[in-house]
Amino acid sequence: MRHGTRLAAAITAATFVGLLLAGLGVSHREKSIATATGFAALPPAPAPVLKVGRPKMLSGERYVSRWTVVRRPTAAHAAPSASSVVVARLGVSAPEGTPNLLAVLRARTGAGGALWVMVRLPVLPNGTVGWVSRRSLGSYQVVKTHLVVDRRRLQATLYQNGKSVFTAPVGVGTAVAPTPAGDFTIRSKLTRYASPFYGPVAFGTTARSAVLTDWPDGGFIGLHGTNQPGLIPGRISHGCIRMRNEDIVRLSRLMPVGTPLAIR
Amino acid sequence: MNGFPHFDQFLTAVDRDAALAETSSRAEAALSRRGLLGITLGAVGAIVFGKTSVAEAGAGLPASDVDILNYALVLEYLQASFYTEAERSGALSGATAQAVKVVGATERAHVKAFRELLGSRAVARPTFDFQGVTEQQRPFLRTAVAFEDLAVEAYKGQAPKVRSNAVLAAAVGIHSVEARHAAWMRELFGITPAVNAFDRPASRAKINRIVASTHFIVSRPRMKARNKPHFTG
Numbered sequence: 377m378r379h380g381t382r383l384a385a386a387i388t389a390a391t392f393v394g395l396l397l398a399g400l401g402v403s404h405r406e407k408s409i410a411t412a413t414g415f416a417a418l419p420p421a422p423a424p425v426l427k428v429g430r431p432k433m434l435s436g437e438r439y440v441s442r443w444t445v446v447r448r449p450t451a452a453h454a455a456p457s458a459s460s461v462v463v464a465r466l467g468v469s470a471p472e473g474t475p476n477l478l479a480v481l482r483a484r485t486g487a488g489g490a491l492w493v494m495v496r497l498p499v500l501p502n503g504t505v506g507w508v509s510r511r512s513l514g515s516y517q518v519v520k521t522h523l524v525v526d527r528r529r530l531q532a533t534l535y536q537n538g539k540s541v542f543t544a545p546v547g548v549g550t551a552v553a554p555t556p557a558g559d560f561t562i563r564s565k566l567t568r569y570a571s572p573f574y575g576p577v578a579f580g581t582t583a584r585s586a587v588l589t590d591w592p593d594g595g596f597i598g599l600h601g602t603n604q605p606g607l608i609p610g611r612i613s614h615g616c617i618r619m620r621n622e623d624i625v626r627l628s629r630l631m632p633v634g635t636p637l638a639i640r
Numbered sequence: 641m642n643g644f645p646h647f648d649q650f651l652t653a654v655d656r657d658a659a660l661a662e663t664s665s666r667a668e669a670a671l672s673r674r675g676l677l678g679i680t681l682g683a684v685g686a687i688v689f690g691k692t693s694v695a696e697a698g699a700g701l702p703a704s705d706v707d708i709l710n711y712a713l714v715l716e717y718l719q720a721s722f723y724t725e726a727e728r729s730g731a732l733s734g735a736t737a738q739a740v741k742v743v744g745a746t747e748r749a750h751v752k753a754f755r756e757l758l759g760s761r762a763v764a765r766p767t768f769d770f771q772g773v774t775e776q777q778r779p780f781l782r783t784a785v786a787f788e789d790l791a792v793e794a795y796k797g798q799a800p801k802v803r804s805n806a807v808l809a810a811a812v813g814i815h816s817v818e819a820r821h822a823a824w825m826r827e828l829f830g831i832t833p834a835v836n837a838f839d840r841p842a843s844r845a846k847i848n849r850i851v852a853s854t855h856f857i858v859s860r861p862r863m864k865a866r867n868k869p870h871f872t873g
Contacts, residue, residue, distance in 0.1 A: 598871025
Protein backbone atom coordinates (compact mmCIF):
# COMPACT_ATOMS: atom_id res chain seq x y z
CA MET A 377 0.00 0.00 0.00
CA ARG A 378 2.79 2.38 1.02
CA HIS A 379 4.83 1.37 -2.00
CA GLY A 380 1.81 2.07 -4.24
CA THR A 381 1.44 5.59 -2.82
CA ARG A 382 5.07 6.41 -3.46
CA LEU A 383 4.80 5.15 -7.02
CA ALA A 384 1.75 7.31 -7.68
CA ALA A 385 3.50 10.38 -6.25
CA ALA A 386 6.54 9.74 -8.39
CA ILE A 387 4.41 9.42 -11.55
CA THR A 388 2.54 12.63 -10.74
CA ALA A 389 5.74 14.55 -10.13
CA ALA A 390 7.31 13.23 -13.31
CA THR A 391 4.22 14.18 -15.31
CA PHE A 392 4.23 17.68 -13.87
CA VAL A 393 7.88 18.23 -14.66
CA GLY A 394 7.37 16.83 -18.12
CA LEU A 395 4.46 19.15 -18.82
CA LEU A 396 6.42 22.10 -17.47
CA LEU A 397 9.36 21.33 -19.70
CA ALA A 398 7.08 20.79 -22.67
CA GLY A 399 5.45 24.12 -21.98
CA LEU A 400 8.75 25.88 -21.76
CA GLY A 401 9.76 24.15 -24.96
CA VAL A 402 6.70 25.47 -26.86
CA SER A 403 7.24 28.92 -25.48
CA HIS A 404 10.86 28.81 -26.52
CA ARG A 405 9.94 27.59 -30.01
CA GLU A 406 7.39 30.37 -30.38
CA LYS A 407 9.94 32.89 -29.28
CA SER A 408 12.43 31.53 -31.77
CA ILE A 409 9.93 31.64 -34.61
CA ALA A 410 8.88 35.17 -33.73
CA THR A 411 12.50 36.29 -33.68
CA ALA A 412 13.32 34.51 -36.90
CA THR A 413 10.30 35.83 -38.81
CA GLY A 414 9.99 39.27 -37.32
CA PHE A 415 6.50 38.56 -35.90
CA ALA A 416 7.62 39.97 -32.58
CA ALA A 417 7.70 43.40 -34.17
CA LEU A 418 4.00 43.24 -35.15
CA PRO A 419 1.72 45.56 -33.19
CA PRO A 420 -1.05 44.06 -31.07
CA ALA A 421 -4.46 43.61 -32.71
CA PRO A 422 -6.83 46.54 -32.12
CA ALA A 423 -9.86 45.88 -29.95
CA PRO A 424 -13.11 45.92 -31.97
CA VAL A 425 -15.24 48.97 -31.28
CA LEU A 426 -18.33 46.80 -31.55
CA LYS A 427 -19.26 44.51 -28.71
CA VAL A 428 -21.42 41.75 -30.14
CA GLY A 429 -23.19 39.88 -27.39
CA ARG A 430 -24.63 36.40 -27.31
CA PRO A 431 -27.00 35.36 -30.11
CA LYS A 432 -30.53 36.57 -29.38
CA MET A 433 -32.99 33.69 -29.57
CA LEU A 434 -36.62 34.68 -30.15
CA SER A 435 -38.64 34.84 -26.96
CA GLY A 436 -42.25 35.47 -26.01
CA GLU A 437 -43.38 34.18 -29.39
CA ARG A 438 -46.67 32.83 -28.09
CA TYR A 439 -47.79 36.44 -27.62
CA VAL A 440 -46.92 37.44 -31.16
CA SER A 441 -49.71 38.17 -33.63
CA ARG A 442 -49.13 38.98 -37.28
CA TRP A 443 -51.05 41.31 -39.55
CA THR A 444 -50.78 42.62 -43.06
CA VAL A 445 -52.62 44.93 -45.44
CA VAL A 446 -54.27 44.40 -48.79
CA ARG A 447 -51.80 45.64 -51.42
CA ARG A 448 -54.04 45.22 -54.44
CA PRO A 449 -57.78 44.51 -54.75
CA THR A 450 -58.35 40.82 -54.42
CA ALA A 451 -60.77 38.05 -53.54
CA ALA A 452 -60.76 35.92 -50.42
CA HIS A 453 -61.47 32.27 -51.16
CA ALA A 454 -62.91 29.44 -49.11
CA ALA A 455 -59.80 27.34 -49.82
CA PRO A 456 -56.19 28.04 -50.90
CA SER A 457 -57.12 27.85 -54.56
CA ALA A 458 -58.21 30.43 -57.13
CA SER A 459 -60.94 28.08 -58.28
CA SER A 460 -62.57 27.82 -54.86
CA VAL A 461 -65.63 29.82 -53.75
CA VAL A 462 -65.10 33.55 -53.22
CA VAL A 463 -66.16 34.48 -49.69
CA ALA A 464 -65.34 38.21 -49.87
CA ARG A 465 -63.95 40.92 -52.12
CA LEU A 466 -61.23 43.02 -50.54
CA GLY A 467 -60.20 46.55 -51.44
CA VAL A 468 -56.98 48.27 -50.46
CA SER A 469 -58.62 50.71 -48.03
CA ALA A 470 -60.80 50.40 -44.95
CA PRO A 471 -63.83 52.72 -44.71
CA GLU A 472 -61.95 55.00 -42.32
CA GLY A 473 -59.38 55.71 -45.06
CA THR A 474 -56.51 53.62 -43.75
CA PRO A 475 -55.04 50.52 -45.47
CA ASN A 476 -57.26 47.46 -45.26
CA LEU A 477 -55.72 45.50 -42.39
CA LEU A 478 -56.09 41.74 -42.07
CA ALA A 479 -54.99 39.43 -39.26
CA VAL A 480 -52.68 36.70 -40.59
CA LEU A 481 -53.57 33.25 -39.28
CA ARG A 482 -51.41 30.88 -41.36
CA ALA A 483 -50.08 30.21 -44.84
CA ARG A 484 -50.18 27.28 -47.18
CA THR A 485 -48.73 26.47 -50.57
CA GLY A 486 -51.55 25.73 -53.01
CA ALA A 487 -51.66 23.95 -56.30
CA GLY A 488 -48.99 25.15 -58.70
CA GLY A 489 -46.76 26.33 -55.87
CA ALA A 490 -48.64 29.57 -55.21
CA LEU A 491 -48.64 30.80 -51.63
CA TRP A 492 -51.98 31.47 -49.89
CA VAL A 493 -52.58 33.16 -46.57
CA MET A 494 -55.51 32.50 -44.25
CA VAL A 495 -56.81 35.81 -42.88
CA ARG A 496 -59.62 36.99 -40.66
CA LEU A 497 -62.11 38.91 -42.80
CA PRO A 498 -63.94 42.14 -41.88
CA VAL A 499 -67.26 40.83 -43.16
CA LEU A 500 -70.50 39.41 -41.83
CA PRO A 501 -70.98 36.96 -40.37
CA ASN A 502 -68.31 37.97 -37.87
CA GLY A 503 -65.59 35.37 -37.57
CA THR A 504 -65.42 34.61 -41.28
CA VAL A 505 -61.96 33.62 -42.51
CA GLY A 506 -60.69 33.23 -46.04
CA TRP A 507 -57.62 32.47 -48.15
CA VAL A 508 -55.94 35.32 -50.00
CA SER A 509 -53.09 35.12 -52.49
CA ARG A 510 -49.84 36.21 -50.82
CA ARG A 511 -49.13 38.34 -53.89
CA SER A 512 -52.07 40.59 -53.01
CA LEU A 513 -50.81 41.29 -49.50
CA GLY A 514 -48.18 43.62 -48.11
CA SER A 515 -45.51 43.23 -45.46
CA TYR A 516 -46.10 41.27 -42.28
CA GLN A 517 -46.17 43.30 -39.10
CA VAL A 518 -46.21 41.91 -35.59
CA VAL A 519 -47.65 42.97 -32.25
CA LYS A 520 -47.26 41.45 -28.80
CA THR A 521 -50.42 42.94 -27.36
CA HIS A 522 -54.01 41.79 -27.21
CA LEU A 523 -57.14 43.49 -25.94
CA VAL A 524 -59.97 41.66 -24.19
CA VAL A 525 -63.38 43.28 -23.75
CA ASP A 526 -65.54 41.55 -21.18
CA ARG A 527 -69.18 42.48 -21.89
CA ARG A 528 -70.43 40.91 -18.66
CA ARG A 529 -68.01 42.78 -16.41
CA LEU A 530 -68.06 45.87 -18.68
CA GLN A 531 -64.29 46.01 -18.64
CA ALA A 532 -61.45 46.20 -21.16
CA THR A 533 -58.00 44.77 -20.41
CA LEU A 534 -54.89 45.18 -22.54
CA TYR A 535 -52.19 42.53 -22.30
CA GLN A 536 -48.60 42.99 -23.39
CA ASN A 537 -46.45 39.86 -23.59
CA GLY A 538 -49.22 38.13 -21.68
CA LYS A 539 -49.24 40.59 -18.79
CA SER A 540 -52.09 42.96 -18.01
CA VAL A 541 -50.93 46.54 -18.57
CA PHE A 542 -54.23 48.42 -18.78
CA THR A 543 -57.75 48.03 -17.42
CA ALA A 544 -60.70 50.38 -17.78
CA PRO A 545 -64.49 50.29 -17.53
CA VAL A 546 -66.36 50.36 -20.83
CA GLY A 547 -69.75 50.98 -22.30
CA VAL A 548 -71.04 48.35 -24.70
CA GLY A 549 -74.09 47.85 -26.92
CA THR A 550 -77.65 47.70 -25.70
CA ALA A 551 -79.76 44.56 -25.98
CA VAL A 552 -81.20 45.95 -29.24
CA ALA A 553 -77.81 46.71 -30.81
CA PRO A 554 -75.38 44.42 -29.00
CA THR A 555 -71.61 44.51 -29.27
CA PRO A 556 -70.75 41.34 -31.21
CA ALA A 557 -68.69 38.62 -29.53
CA GLY A 558 -65.73 37.06 -31.30
CA ASP A 559 -62.12 37.50 -32.34
CA PHE A 560 -61.33 40.68 -34.26
CA THR A 561 -58.47 43.10 -34.89
CA ILE A 562 -57.80 46.77 -34.14
CA ARG A 563 -57.30 48.06 -37.66
CA SER A 564 -56.99 51.85 -37.53
CA LYS A 565 -56.42 54.77 -35.21
CA LEU A 566 -58.26 58.03 -35.78
CA THR A 567 -57.35 61.29 -34.06
CA ARG A 568 -57.87 65.05 -34.42
CA TYR A 569 -61.29 64.72 -36.00
CA ALA A 570 -64.04 67.16 -35.02
CA SER A 571 -66.61 65.01 -33.22
CA PRO A 572 -66.93 65.19 -29.43
CA PHE A 573 -69.29 62.20 -29.58
CA TYR A 574 -66.31 59.90 -30.33
CA GLY A 575 -63.93 61.58 -27.86
CA PRO A 576 -60.29 62.40 -28.69
CA VAL A 577 -59.27 59.00 -30.09
CA ALA A 578 -61.17 56.30 -31.98
CA PHE A 579 -59.87 52.88 -32.97
CA GLY A 580 -61.45 51.10 -35.91
CA THR A 581 -62.00 47.36 -35.57
CA THR A 582 -62.86 44.54 -37.95
CA ALA A 583 -66.01 43.76 -35.95
CA ARG A 584 -69.37 44.58 -37.49
CA SER A 585 -72.79 45.06 -36.01
CA ALA A 586 -75.05 42.21 -37.05
CA VAL A 587 -78.03 44.54 -36.55
CA LEU A 588 -77.07 47.98 -37.91
CA THR A 589 -76.03 46.69 -41.33
CA ASP A 590 -77.26 49.80 -43.15
CA TRP A 591 -75.18 52.13 -40.99
CA PRO A 592 -72.79 54.38 -42.97
CA ASP A 593 -69.72 52.39 -44.07
CA GLY A 594 -71.39 49.11 -43.11
CA GLY A 595 -71.85 49.34 -39.37
CA PHE A 596 -68.34 48.75 -38.11
CA ILE A 597 -67.73 48.65 -34.38
CA GLY A 598 -65.35 51.25 -33.02
CA LEU A 599 -63.50 51.64 -29.75
CA HIS A 600 -63.56 55.29 -28.79
CA GLY A 601 -63.96 58.02 -26.20
CA THR A 602 -67.17 59.80 -25.33
CA ASN A 603 -68.81 63.10 -24.45
CA GLN A 604 -71.02 61.31 -21.90
CA PRO A 605 -68.55 59.79 -19.42
CA GLY A 606 -71.27 59.42 -16.78
CA LEU A 607 -72.80 56.56 -18.78
CA ILE A 608 -69.69 54.39 -18.40
CA PRO A 609 -69.72 51.60 -17.42
CA GLY A 610 -73.01 50.57 -18.94
CA ARG A 611 -74.92 49.00 -21.82
CA ILE A 612 -75.46 52.24 -23.64
CA SER A 613 -74.05 52.16 -27.18
CA HIS A 614 -75.11 51.09 -30.66
CA GLY A 615 -72.50 48.34 -30.50
CA CYS A 616 -69.33 50.39 -30.18
CA ILE A 617 -67.07 50.07 -27.17
CA ARG A 618 -66.90 53.37 -25.37
CA MET A 619 -64.34 54.50 -22.81
CA ARG A 620 -63.88 57.60 -20.74
CA ASN A 621 -61.63 60.02 -22.58
CA GLU A 622 -58.75 59.76 -20.14
CA ASP A 623 -58.84 55.98 -20.52
CA ILE A 624 -58.92 55.95 -24.33
CA VAL A 625 -56.00 58.39 -24.39
CA ARG A 626 -54.04 56.17 -22.02
CA LEU A 627 -54.90 53.11 -24.08
CA SER A 628 -53.85 54.83 -27.30
CA ARG A 629 -50.35 55.18 -25.90
CA LEU A 630 -50.10 51.46 -25.20
CA MET A 631 -51.99 49.70 -27.96
CA PRO A 632 -50.61 49.49 -31.51
CA VAL A 633 -52.82 49.05 -34.55
CA GLY A 634 -52.95 45.37 -35.42
CA THR A 635 -53.68 44.31 -31.84
CA PRO A 636 -56.05 41.34 -31.69
CA LEU A 637 -59.39 42.17 -30.04
CA ALA A 638 -61.34 39.48 -28.22
CA ILE A 639 -64.89 40.42 -27.28
CA ARG A 640 -66.30 37.99 -24.75
CA MET B 641 -19.39 27.46 -61.70
CA ASN B 642 -21.24 26.75 -58.49
CA GLY B 643 -24.69 26.26 -59.98
CA PHE B 644 -26.13 29.34 -58.30
CA PRO B 645 -27.11 32.16 -60.65
CA HIS B 646 -26.71 35.69 -59.33
CA PHE B 647 -29.20 37.21 -56.95
CA ASP B 648 -30.80 39.64 -59.39
CA GLN B 649 -31.50 36.83 -61.79
CA PHE B 650 -33.84 35.35 -59.19
CA LEU B 651 -35.48 38.36 -57.66
CA THR B 652 -37.05 41.07 -59.70
CA ALA B 653 -38.80 43.82 -57.95
CA VAL B 654 -37.84 48.44 -55.88
CA ASP B 655 -36.52 49.87 -52.80
CA ARG B 656 -39.81 51.73 -52.46
CA ASP B 657 -38.55 53.95 -49.68
CA ALA B 658 -35.06 54.23 -51.17
CA ALA B 659 -33.87 53.63 -47.61
CA LEU B 660 -30.74 51.77 -48.54
CA ALA B 661 -29.89 54.19 -51.32
CA GLU B 662 -30.30 57.10 -48.93
CA THR B 663 -28.00 55.56 -46.37
CA SER B 664 -25.50 54.82 -49.06
CA SER B 665 -25.52 58.34 -50.41
CA ARG B 666 -24.95 59.68 -46.90
CA ALA B 667 -21.97 57.38 -46.56
CA GLU B 668 -20.61 58.53 -49.92
CA ALA B 669 -21.06 62.17 -48.92
CA ALA B 670 -19.31 61.61 -45.61
CA LEU B 671 -16.44 59.83 -47.28
CA SER B 672 -16.03 62.68 -49.71
CA ARG B 673 -15.75 65.07 -46.74
CA ARG B 674 -12.88 63.15 -45.21
CA GLY B 675 -11.44 65.34 -42.52
CA LEU B 676 -7.99 65.43 -41.00
CA LEU B 677 -8.87 64.57 -37.46
CA GLY B 678 -9.37 60.85 -37.83
CA ILE B 679 -10.43 59.15 -34.68
CA THR B 680 -10.88 61.54 -31.80
CA LEU B 681 -8.99 61.20 -28.58
CA GLY B 682 -12.20 60.14 -26.87
CA ALA B 683 -12.57 57.14 -29.12
CA VAL B 684 -8.92 56.22 -28.78
CA GLY B 685 -9.25 56.38 -25.02
CA ALA B 686 -12.30 54.21 -25.08
CA ILE B 687 -10.68 51.62 -27.27
CA VAL B 688 -7.26 51.54 -25.63
CA PHE B 689 -8.25 51.81 -22.01
CA GLY B 690 -11.69 50.25 -22.20
CA LYS B 691 -12.98 52.61 -19.53
CA THR B 692 -15.93 53.96 -21.47
CA SER B 693 -19.11 52.34 -22.69
CA VAL B 694 -19.64 51.11 -26.21
CA ALA B 695 -21.92 54.06 -26.96
CA GLU B 696 -19.26 56.50 -25.77
CA ALA B 697 -16.68 54.77 -27.95
CA GLY B 698 -19.03 55.18 -30.91
CA ALA B 699 -19.41 58.88 -30.15
CA GLY B 700 -15.86 59.60 -31.27
CA LEU B 701 -15.88 57.82 -34.59
CA PRO B 702 -15.26 59.64 -37.87
CA ALA B 703 -18.49 60.59 -39.66
CA SER B 704 -17.59 58.42 -42.62
CA ASP B 705 -17.23 55.38 -40.35
CA VAL B 706 -20.56 56.14 -38.71
CA ASP B 707 -22.20 56.14 -42.11
CA ILE B 708 -20.51 52.90 -43.09
CA LEU B 709 -21.71 51.40 -39.81
CA ASN B 710 -25.23 52.60 -40.57
CA TYR B 711 -24.97 51.12 -44.03
CA ALA B 712 -23.96 47.80 -42.48
CA LEU B 713 -26.80 48.15 -39.98
CA VAL B 714 -29.34 48.34 -42.80
CA LEU B 715 -27.98 45.08 -44.21
CA GLU B 716 -28.10 43.53 -40.74
CA TYR B 717 -31.70 44.73 -40.33
CA LEU B 718 -32.49 43.07 -43.63
CA GLN B 719 -31.00 39.75 -42.61
CA ALA B 720 -32.32 39.76 -39.04
CA SER B 721 -35.84 40.57 -40.24
CA PHE B 722 -35.61 37.91 -42.91
CA TYR B 723 -34.66 35.10 -40.52
CA THR B 724 -37.03 36.30 -37.81
CA GLU B 725 -39.97 36.29 -40.18
CA ALA B 726 -38.96 32.88 -41.49
CA GLU B 727 -38.81 31.46 -37.96
CA ARG B 728 -42.17 32.99 -37.07
CA SER B 729 -43.81 31.62 -40.21
CA GLY B 730 -43.16 28.11 -38.95
CA ALA B 731 -43.19 26.98 -42.58
CA LEU B 732 -39.61 25.74 -42.77
CA SER B 733 -38.58 22.29 -41.68
CA GLY B 734 -35.67 20.03 -40.77
CA ALA B 735 -32.10 21.29 -40.79
CA THR B 736 -33.21 24.54 -42.43
CA ALA B 737 -35.55 25.39 -39.56
CA GLN B 738 -32.74 24.71 -37.09
CA ALA B 739 -30.27 26.83 -39.03
CA VAL B 740 -32.76 29.69 -39.20
CA LYS B 741 -32.97 29.81 -35.41
CA VAL B 742 -29.20 29.94 -35.01
CA VAL B 743 -28.41 32.34 -37.83
CA GLY B 744 -31.37 34.58 -36.98
CA ALA B 745 -30.19 34.84 -33.38
CA THR B 746 -26.75 35.86 -34.62
CA GLU B 747 -28.08 38.49 -36.99
CA ARG B 748 -30.24 39.95 -34.22
CA ALA B 749 -27.13 40.15 -32.01
CA HIS B 750 -25.38 42.08 -34.79
CA VAL B 751 -28.29 44.53 -35.01
CA LYS B 752 -28.27 45.02 -31.25
CA ALA B 753 -24.52 45.66 -31.22
CA PHE B 754 -24.68 48.20 -34.06
CA ARG B 755 -27.59 50.01 -32.46
CA GLU B 756 -25.84 50.18 -29.09
CA LEU B 757 -22.70 51.53 -30.70
CA LEU B 758 -24.46 54.11 -32.85
CA GLY B 759 -27.00 55.18 -30.24
CA SER B 760 -29.16 58.05 -31.50
CA ARG B 761 -27.24 58.06 -34.79
CA ALA B 762 -28.48 54.61 -35.74
CA VAL B 763 -30.79 54.57 -38.73
CA ALA B 764 -34.30 53.35 -38.05
CA ARG B 765 -35.27 49.83 -39.02
CA PRO B 766 -36.89 49.87 -42.46
CA THR B 767 -40.08 47.94 -43.13
CA PHE B 768 -39.54 44.75 -45.09
CA ASP B 769 -41.93 42.82 -47.25
CA PHE B 770 -40.42 39.46 -48.11
CA GLN B 771 -43.38 38.60 -50.31
CA GLY B 772 -43.77 35.06 -49.08
CA VAL B 773 -40.14 34.04 -49.59
CA THR B 774 -39.87 33.27 -45.86
CA GLU B 775 -42.78 30.85 -46.04
CA GLN B 776 -41.52 28.33 -48.59
CA GLN B 777 -38.41 26.20 -48.16
CA ARG B 778 -36.73 26.46 -51.56
CA PRO B 779 -37.38 30.16 -52.18
CA PHE B 780 -36.24 30.85 -48.62
CA LEU B 781 -32.93 29.02 -49.03
CA ARG B 782 -32.28 30.54 -52.43
CA THR B 783 -32.77 34.02 -51.00
CA ALA B 784 -30.77 33.22 -47.85
CA VAL B 785 -27.79 32.21 -49.98
CA ALA B 786 -28.10 35.43 -51.93
CA PHE B 787 -28.39 37.56 -48.77
CA GLU B 788 -25.40 35.96 -47.09
CA ASP B 789 -23.24 36.21 -50.19
CA LEU B 790 -24.38 39.80 -50.49
CA ALA B 791 -23.44 40.61 -46.90
CA VAL B 792 -19.99 39.08 -47.32
CA GLU B 793 -19.39 41.08 -50.48
CA ALA B 794 -20.70 44.26 -48.85
CA TYR B 795 -18.44 44.01 -45.78
CA LYS B 796 -15.50 43.29 -48.03
CA GLY B 797 -16.37 46.29 -50.17
CA GLN B 798 -16.47 48.70 -47.24
CA ALA B 799 -13.48 47.40 -45.27
CA PRO B 800 -10.81 49.37 -47.16
CA LYS B 801 -12.81 52.58 -46.65
CA VAL B 802 -13.01 52.28 -42.87
CA ARG B 803 -10.73 54.77 -41.12
CA SER B 804 -10.84 53.47 -37.58
CA ASN B 805 -8.91 50.28 -36.88
CA ALA B 806 -11.36 49.47 -34.10
CA VAL B 807 -14.26 49.63 -36.56
CA LEU B 808 -12.29 47.58 -39.06
CA ALA B 809 -11.59 44.93 -36.41
CA ALA B 810 -15.31 44.73 -35.67
CA ALA B 811 -16.23 44.56 -39.35
CA VAL B 812 -13.78 41.74 -39.99
CA GLY B 813 -15.19 39.88 -37.00
CA ILE B 814 -18.68 40.06 -38.48
CA HIS B 815 -17.53 39.46 -42.05
CA SER B 816 -16.19 36.01 -41.20
CA VAL B 817 -19.43 35.12 -39.42
CA GLU B 818 -21.43 36.12 -42.50
CA ALA B 819 -19.10 33.96 -44.59
CA ARG B 820 -19.87 30.97 -42.35
CA HIS B 821 -23.58 31.69 -42.73
CA ALA B 822 -23.14 31.85 -46.50
CA ALA B 823 -21.44 28.46 -46.52
CA TRP B 824 -24.14 26.98 -44.27
CA MET B 825 -27.00 28.22 -46.42
CA ARG B 826 -25.23 27.04 -49.56
CA GLU B 827 -24.84 23.59 -48.06
CA LEU B 828 -28.53 23.49 -47.15
CA PHE B 829 -29.50 24.67 -50.62
CA GLY B 830 -27.41 21.89 -52.11
CA ILE B 831 -24.64 23.87 -53.74
CA THR B 832 -20.92 23.94 -53.05
CA PRO B 833 -20.21 25.99 -49.93
CA ALA B 834 -16.83 27.28 -51.09
CA VAL B 835 -15.65 27.25 -54.67
CA ASN B 836 -13.58 30.38 -55.19
CA ALA B 837 -9.94 30.92 -54.28
CA PHE B 838 -10.61 34.63 -54.07
CA ASP B 839 -13.83 36.50 -53.26
CA ARG B 840 -14.42 39.88 -54.83
CA PRO B 841 -15.90 42.80 -52.90
CA ALA B 842 -19.04 44.55 -54.07
CA SER B 843 -19.48 48.29 -54.29
CA ARG B 844 -22.29 50.03 -52.50
CA ALA B 845 -23.85 50.90 -55.83
CA LYS B 846 -24.00 47.24 -56.74
CA ILE B 847 -25.38 46.22 -53.36
CA ASN B 848 -28.01 48.96 -53.56
CA ARG B 849 -29.02 47.92 -57.03
CA ILE B 850 -29.43 44.31 -55.99
CA VAL B 851 -31.33 45.05 -52.81
CA ALA B 852 -33.55 47.56 -54.59
CA SER B 853 -34.31 44.99 -57.25
CA THR B 854 -35.96 42.79 -54.65
CA HIS B 855 -38.60 45.33 -53.56
CA PHE B 856 -38.07 43.93 -50.07
CA ILE B 857 -37.75 47.40 -48.52
CA VAL B 858 -41.16 49.05 -48.48
CA SER B 859 -43.06 51.86 -46.85
CA ARG B 860 -44.63 51.07 -43.51
CA PRO B 861 -48.40 51.21 -43.90
CA ARG B 862 -49.91 54.32 -42.30
CA MET B 863 -52.64 53.07 -40.05
CA LYS B 864 -53.54 56.44 -38.55
CA ALA B 865 -55.90 59.01 -40.05
CA ARG B 866 -57.75 62.18 -39.14
CA ASN B 867 -61.02 61.27 -40.78
CA LYS B 868 -64.23 61.52 -38.79
CA PRO B 869 -65.29 58.07 -37.58
CA HIS B 870 -68.47 56.49 -38.91
CA PHE B 871 -68.60 53.69 -36.38
CA THR B 872 -71.96 52.64 -34.92
CA GLY B 873 -71.27 54.76 -31.83
